[in-house]
Amino acid sequence: MSDTVVPIKRGPDAGLPSLSPILSLTATSMNAVNAIILDRMQSEIPLIPALAGHLIAGGGKRMRPMLTLAGAEVVGYQGTRHHKLAAAVEFIHTATLLHDDVVDGSETRRGKETANIVFGNPATVLVGDFLFSRAFELMVEDGSLKVLKILSGASAIIAQGEVDQLTAQRRIETSEERYLNIIGAKTAALFAAASRIAAVVAERPEAEEKALDDYGRNLGVAFQLVDDAIDYDSGTSEMGKDRGDDFREGKMTLPVILAYARGDGEERRFWQDAIAGFANEDADLAQAVELIRRHDCVTATRDRARHYAERACDALSVFPDSAARRAMVDAARFAVSRGY
Template structure:
C-alpha cells in the first residue's frame, strides 16, 4: 500500500530535514561545482550570480536529483555535475523571471535586477544557462542532454504562455495547469528523471521518477499560488499580493472568478487589468477568494497532485530515500498552513 499525505502524526511537522540529511555529502560536491562554474574573469558575473545562488534557496531541485540517485542506489558521481546543471537552469530562469515580473524581492532580499539592473540580470542568466549546457556536455549522455534541454525549452514556453495569459481573467483551469506544468513542473520532473538515466535504469523507472517530480512541481506551484494571498511577506520572501498586483491569473483567481457574482467578476476584470491594485483592493480580493473557497480548493488540488507524486514512488523499496522523497511532498503542501 502506498503512503498517503499527512501520515507523519502529531509529533512533528513535515520537513526537508530528511532529504537534506540524506544528500548532505553529495550536496557539498554539488555546491563545489556550482561555486567553480559560476566564476568568470568578468567580476560582475559571480557577484550577481552569487547574490541569488547564495541567497537562501533550498536547492530543492538538485536535492531531488541526488535523492532519486540515492533511491536507485547509484554508486557513482555523475549526478553531482548534473545536479549543478539543474540548479543553474533554475537560477537562470529566476533571474529572467524577476526582470519580466519587475520583482523587487526574492527570498526576502532585493532582487538582482533591482541592484544591478535588467540588462545585467538577463545576461548573467544567459551565462548560467550556458554553464548548465557545458556541464551536460561534459557528462556525455545524449539522453541526459535531451531531457534537460527539452525541459529548458518547455520552461521558456510556459513562461511565454503565462505572459500571454497575464490579465486574461477568462483563462480556464486546464490552460493554467498546462502553464504551471511547463514553467515549474518540467524542471522538477527532469531533475528526478536524469537520476534514472545515470543509474542506467529502464524506461519504467524513468517514467516513475518523472511522474513523481512533475506532480510534486505542480503541487509546489499551486501552494505558492495560494500563499500569495494567504501568507506574510516574511513567510513568502516576496511582497504579499505580488501576483495580484502583477495581474497574474493564478488558480485561486480562476476559481473565484468562475464562482463569483456579476459584481465580483467585474471586480476581478478591473483588478487583473491593473485598475484596482491598492491594499484595500487586495484585501477585498482575499475576502472573495476565501468566501468562494478558492484558496481552500487550490490547496486541495495541490494535495491531490502531492498524493500522485507519493503514489509514483510505490514501485520503489522502502528506505530512507523513499521516506525523504515522500516527506518532501508533505513539506511542499504544509507551507500553506
C-alpha cells in the same frame, strides 16, 4: 524488482511532514554540488559572480537539485555524475528566476532586493544567459545524449511555459486547464527532468525513469499550486516574494480563477478590473484576499496541491521501501503543508 505497485499511505502516527529527512539524505552530495556551483559561477568578469551570487547565495530550498540527489539514492546509484547534473539543474532554475524577475519587474526575492533592482535589467538578463550556458557545459561534460535531451527539452518547455503565462496575463478568461498547462511547463517540467536523470545516470529501467519523472512532475505542480495559494494567504516574511505580486501583475492563478468562477456579478466586475490593471492598490489587494477567503479558494487550491502530492508519492511505489523513498514522500507532503 517487483512490478507490484502499492500506493504509499501515511500512518496515523507518522507525524508532520518535514524536509529534514531529504536534507539529511542529500547533505553530503549537496556539499559537492554547492562546490561545483561556486566554481562554475566564477568568471574573469567580476560582475558575473557578483550578480549570480546575489541570488544563489540568497537562500532557497535547492529543491530541484535535491531531487536529482534523492533520486540517485532511491535507485541505489553509487557514482558522482549526478553532482554536476544537479548543479546544471540549479543553474537552469537560477537563470529562469533572473529572467522572471526582469519580466515581472520584481523588487524583492527571499527577503532582499532582486538582482535586477541592484544591478539593472541588462546585466541580469545577460548573467541569466551565462548561467544557462554553464548548465549546458555541465551537461556536455557528462557525455550522455539522453541526459542532454531530457534537460535541454525541459529548458525549452520552461521557456514556452513562461511565454504562455505572459500571454495569459491580464486575461480574466484564462481557464483552469490552461493554468495547469502553464505551471506544468514553467515549474513541473524541471522538477520532472531533475528527478528522471538520476535513473538515467544509474542506467535503471525505463519504468524507474518514468516513476521518477511522474514523481517530479506531480510534485512540481503541487509546489506551484501552494506558491500561488501563499500569495493570497501569507505575510511577506514567510514568502520568497512580496505578497500580492501575482495580483498586481495580473496573473491568473488558481485562487483567482476559482474566486472569479464562484463570485457574483459585482465580485466578477471587481476581478475584471483588477486583472486588467485598473484596481491594484493595497485596498484592492485586501479586497481580493477577502473574496478569495470568502469562497475558500486558498483551501481549494491547497486541496488540489495535496492531490498532486499524493500522486507523486504513489509514483514511488515501484521502488522498495527505503530511507530514501520515505524522505522523498515526506518532501512531497511537506511541499503542500508549508507556509513559505
